[in-house]
Amino acid sequence: MQWANKNEQTVYANRWFSVNLADVELPDGRHLDHFLIRLRPVAVATVVNDANEVLLLWRHRFITDSWGWELAAGVVEDGEDVVRAAARELEEETGWRPGPLRHLMSVEPSNGLTDARHHIYWADEGEYLGHPVDDFESDRREWVPLKVVPDLVARGEVPAANMAAALLLLHHLRLGQDAMP
Numbered sequence: 001m002q003w004a005n006k007n008e009q010t011v012y013a014n015r016w017f018s019v020n021l022a023d024v025e026l027p028d029g030r031h032l033d034h035f036l037i038r039l040r041p042v043a044v045a046t047v048v049n050d051a052n053e054v055l056l057l058w059r060h061r062f063i064t065d066s067w068g069w070e071l072a073a074g075v076v077e078d079g080e081d082v083v084r085a086a087a088r089e090l091e092e093e094t095g096w097r098p099g100p101l102r103h104l105m106s107v108e109p110s111n112g113l114t115d116a117r118h119h120i121y122w123a124d125e126g127e128y129l130g131h132p133v134d135d136f137e138s139d140r141r142e143w144v145p146l147k148v149v150p151d152l153v154a155r156g157e158v159p160a161a162n163m164a165a166a167l168l169l170l171h172h173l174r175l176g177q178d179a180m181p
């Protein structure tokens with residue numbers, strides 16, 4: 001059963017997002033008003049080193065008043081290539097410049113409310129350039145063993161679903177069945 005967006009009006013907009021009101025037609029012909037948020041694409045990146053440790057940020061999110069492990073992430077600027085944005089965000093937030101980035105996954109974190117797409121990349125090498133320019137983004141940056149990722153996710157220490165999915169996939173790709181209990 002497919003819903004149809006018959007009309008959409010912007011209620012509020014800024015450079016980060018817009019809040020829109022859509023006139024949605026249901027398959028039976030009824031209409032309903034549906035609010036949605038339109039967002040820029042988000043680029044996410046990390047590095048996994050030879051010791052199978054992943055570079056993470058420990059940060060506080062004031063909106064949910066929660067602490068957790070995350071990957072470096074940020075919006076893709078107008079005209080910016082997604083892969084370059086991912087590399088830029090990693091360097092700005094961690095001080096590490098990634099080697100060649102590989103696409104890990106693209107996800108829609110909340111597709112019933114927003115059109116946000118998060119594009120997640122990883123590299124298996126990186127170069128430390130120094131203290132991060134955007135050190136205010138996180139309390140600390142650490143190399144965390146991939147083998148502990150499932151426990152971190154289970155304990156709620158990776159609260160963002162997109163980050164949990166990416167880390168679990170990296171865990172599987174790098175450690176596979178060898179990491180299972």
